[in-house]
Amino acid sequence: MNTDTAVVRVVPTTPFNDQRPGTSGLRKAVSRFQQKNYLENFIQSIFDSQSSRLPHTLVLGGDGRYYNREAIQIILRMAAANGFRHVKVGRGGILSTPATSCVIRKYKADCGIILSASHNPGGPQGDFGVKFNIDNGGPAPEKVTEAIFERSCTIESYKIVEAAPIDLDCLGQSQLGNMVVEIIDSVADHASLLESLFDFDQINTLLSSGGFRICFDALAAVTGPYAHAILEKRLGAPAGSVRQGTPLEDFGGGHPDPNLVYAHELVKIMYGDNGPDFGAASDGDGDRNMILGHGFFVTPSDSLAVMTANHRLIPAYRQGIAGVARSMPTSLAADMVARKLGLDCYETPTGWKFFGNLMDAGMATLCGEESFGTGANHIREKDGLWSVLFWLNILAARKQPVEKIVREHWHSYGRNYYSRHDYEDVEAERAHAVIASVKSRLPDLPGMKFGKNEVASADDFSYTDPVDGSTAGNQGIRICFTDAARIVLRLSGTGTHGATIRIYLEHFEQDSSKQDRDTQDALAHLIDIAHNLTNIVPLTGRTKPTVIT
Ligand code: G16
Numbered sequence: 001m002n003t004d005t006a007v008v009r010v011v012p013t014t015p016f017n018d019q020r021p022g023t024s025g026l027r028k029a030v031s032r033f034q035q036k037n038y039l040e041n042f043i044q045s046i047f048d049s050q051s052s053r054l055p056h057t058l059v060l061g062g063d064g065r066y067y068n069r070e071a072i073q074i075i076l077r078m079a080a081a082n083g084f085r086h087v088k089v090g091r092g093g094i095l096s097t098p099a100t101s102c103v104i105r106k107y108k109a110d111c112g113i114i115l116s117a118s119h120n121p122g123g124p125q126g127d128f129g130v131k132f133n134i135d136n137g138g139p140a141p142e143k144v145t146e147a148i149f150e151r152s153c154t155i156e157s158y159k160i161v162e163a164a165p166i167d168l169d170c171l172g173q174s175q176l177g178n179m180v181v182e183i184i185d186s187v188a189d190h191a192s193l194l195e196s197l198f199d200f201d202q203i204n205t206l207l208s209s210g211g212f213r214i215c216f217d218a219l220a221a222v223t224g225p226y227a228h229a230i231l232e233k234r235l236g237a238p239a240g241s242v243r244q245g246t247p248l249e250d251f252g253g254g255h256p257d258p259n260l261v262y263a264h265e266l267v268k269i270m271y272g273d274n275g276p277d278f279g280a281a282s283d284g285d286g287d288r289n290m291i292l293g294h295g296f297f298v299t300p301s302d303s304l305a306v307m308t309a310n311h312r313l314i315p316a317y318r319q320g321i322a323g324v325a326r327s328m329p330t331s332l333a334a335d336m337v338a339r340k341l342g343l344d345c346y347e348t349p350t351g352w353k354f355f356g357n358l359m360d361a362g363m364a365t366l367c368g369e370e371s372f373g374t375g376a377n378h379i380r381e382k383d384g385l386w387s388v389l390f391w392l393n394i395l396a397a398r399k400q401p402v403e404k405i406v407r408e409h410w411h412s413y414g415r416n417y418y419s420r421h422d423y424e425d426v427e428a429e430r431a432h433a434v435i436a437s438v439k440s441r442l443p444d445l446p447g448m449k450f451g452k453n454e455v456a457s458a459d460d461f462s463y464t465d466p467v468d469g470s471t472a473g474n475q476g477i478r479i480c481f482t483d484a485a486r487i488v489l490r491l492s493g494t495g496t497h498g499a500t501i502r503i504y505l506e507h508f509e510q511d512s513s514k515q516d517r518d519t520q521d522a523l524a525h526l527i528d529i530a531h532n533l534t535n536i537v538p539l540t541g542r543t544k545p546t547v548i549t
Contacts, residue, residue: 016152023351025129032128040160045133063116063118075113086180087422093115099140102137102189115129123251139351171185191230205395207390210225212277214237215275215279215280216264216281220256250515270294277293281345287382304368304374306406313398322365336413349461352375411427418523425500426498432538460475483507
């Protein structure tokens with residue numbers, strides 16, 4: 001439809017006081033986003049905060065959750081009113097977070113908007129979210145998200161054109177005012193980028209041999225179409241290797257979070273008799289991943305370490321990598337590998353946005369987080385399917401089971417027993433009291449003994465970006481022990497109900513005769529110390545974590 005004559009309406013509005021983006025974008029209950037002007041205010045704040053540069057091309061899509069299509073129509077009309085010239089939209093409104101990053105970079109777009117609340121549940125009673133990415137394809141850094149927030153506090157109007165809805169399901173271009181809307185294939189660009197990185201012939205031989213079985217669980221979220229196209233159609237995995245491969249608005253009522261708790265159906269399959277050799281799951285918007293072997297779980301921290309140790313098996317990284325980066329709470333397993341291989345290793349705050357500068361500056365190639373995220377410098381987001389393909393490429397090259405590869409890894413580098421205990425939906429005041437009480441004890445902790453464990457250092461992590469010198473404080477409490485064990489404590493920045501306290505526990509074991517223990521048993525002494533240090537039980541009234549991963 002040609003709406004060259006579309007009239008721009010300036011709609012008066014008043015600010016909302018809760019539009020500060022969290023760890024990754026603005027996440028709220030769907031009902032909050034559906035409130036009059038709520039989405040519009042936030043989108044206009046994004047556009048206004050970019051006004052020093054004339055915006056031209058925007059990439060737009062989402063994970064297909066409830067309200068995705070409606071939000072896309074609103075954003076398109078606002079983009080036209082705000083002077084964008086071209087918007088690329090994933091067909092059906094579907095574009096995974098890594099695919100969005102890929103498309104921004106490939107077509108040199110100015111920015112992207114991803115409609116997702118990531119791993120949070122969807123549907124009318126679930127969550128919705130808006131993430132804003134900049135021209136390097138990565139999440140907006142804090143100075144940008146702060147500018148958006150500041151604008152949202154003073155906004156008085158937003159701009160929108162009146163126009164009929166765009167057909168999101170039909171590939172091709174149409175006109176909205178002076179702006180071109182182009183509906184693009186959601187999968188093709190990302191799939192061809194991934195093909196350029198890995199040895200698809202080798203993986204194809206493995207997957208089509210009949211002797212090796214995989215199960216990929218898309219959790220009824222965005223990665224279904226990508227996994228069908230790449231794993232089944234291109235790489236020869238038998239039909240049915242991808243389960244829950246159709247994106248649903250409510251994720252089938254599930255929680256699209258790829259961990260042992262929420263991807264329990266996959267876990268059951270992988271731990272069953274005669275289970276597949278390789279299992280993986282991805283989250284709502286396709287940036288997270290979980291890796292499993294038959295009867296074996298690979299922690300995300302170990303996954304990054306194994307990838308780093310094996311990078312030369314992958315065509316894209318055969319000539320070597322620049323360095324590796326991990327978020328502070330992620331275990332030190334990758335550091336052990338980096339030390340042995342002579343690679344630079346960086347520790348950043350939680351949030352993928354902190355890796356962007358390191359990758360742009362050519363300082364880090366592989367990045368990872370304990371929160372089921374791994375990725376590399378091919379894009380500027382973590383990438384669930386990239387991680388799956390990395391593992392499949394390792395398996396195809398080494399011809400060993402997942403478990404054997406990981407056990408050999410521990411034998412060479414030591415094992416970092418690791419677990420995260422989450423206390424969800426805690427009253428905010430109580431959660432802050434827990435953090436404040438530990439903070440007040442930090443100066444006294446070094447040298448203090450808890451049983452056999454002596455505290456080597458204790459601080460509130462702050463980060464200075466080595467590229468642009470920007471700083472980020474209050475990024476989580478770090479308590480490090482003399483035997484390389486750690487307890488980390490921080491509040492989640494992605495929840496939408498109350499506060500979530502995360503306690504991260506890590507114990508290093510070099511002795512291979514002691515690398516077979518149950519993780520929670522191996523960490524039991526640190527769990528006790530954490531309870532003692534945080535007073536979490538009396539301060540929150542919670543006797544145990546909501547989720548243990
Ligand atoms: C987001 C960020 C990640 C971060 C994770 C956990 O992931 O992109 O970098 O590690 O949140 O954050 P928190 O511990 O604050 O809840 P996603 O997949 O939700 O976008």
